[in-house]
Amino acid sequence: DGGITQSPKYLFRKEGQNVTLSCEQNLNHDAMYWYRQDPGQGLRLIYYSQIVNDFQKGDIAEGYSVSREKKESFPLTVTSAQKNPTAFYLCASTSPGLAGRNTGELFFGEGSRLTVL
């Protein structure tokens, strides 16, 4: 079945460690996104990529890094520079419609919960 797979579901990290969250999609979507979800704040955009080998910072990119070497993969690294990394992380993907217009629908993975000990 087509979809987005995020791993791991749960991750614990000690302060000062970098961790990488995996996001893989087999929907043949061009664009991929990373969102962070905190209670009472909704979803905030960390990074997004609209094409392979290209990505842009979202609203809260500090302390995070990404790569997009393959169309189907968009891993997110939470670095030690991220001051408050404990959160729920969601990966999503979509493809533009005709002439680059938004189709609007994002397809989401099941999320990864990161806890810093």
Place this chain on the structure above:
Amino acid sequence: AQTVTQSQPEMSVQEAETVTLSCTYDTSESDYYLFWYKQPPSRQMILVIRQEAYKQQNATENRFSVNFQKAAKSFSLKISDSQLGDAAMYFCAYCREYGNKLVFGAGTILRVKS
């Protein structure tokens, strides 16, 4: 920058009754899209309904409908005949016509009582 505001952190509804979730947004664009996403306890986000700003007719998907007031920048979601499976967090979201970046509200937790 565009913003999306959901003023109701929590709502409750009796099974089989109707509930309306509120959403307002701020934008200077004339063409854009609005969405309601559902996040059940499993945390998998699902698109419930979408509205193109250029369409005057309110979108409807089975028991879900919206009241889109473009001048007031208001986009409420009405759920009719509420079911236990409707219990979830609901997010209102906005995106421009081009660019594919969604801006989300803070969410409303909907509880359904049997």
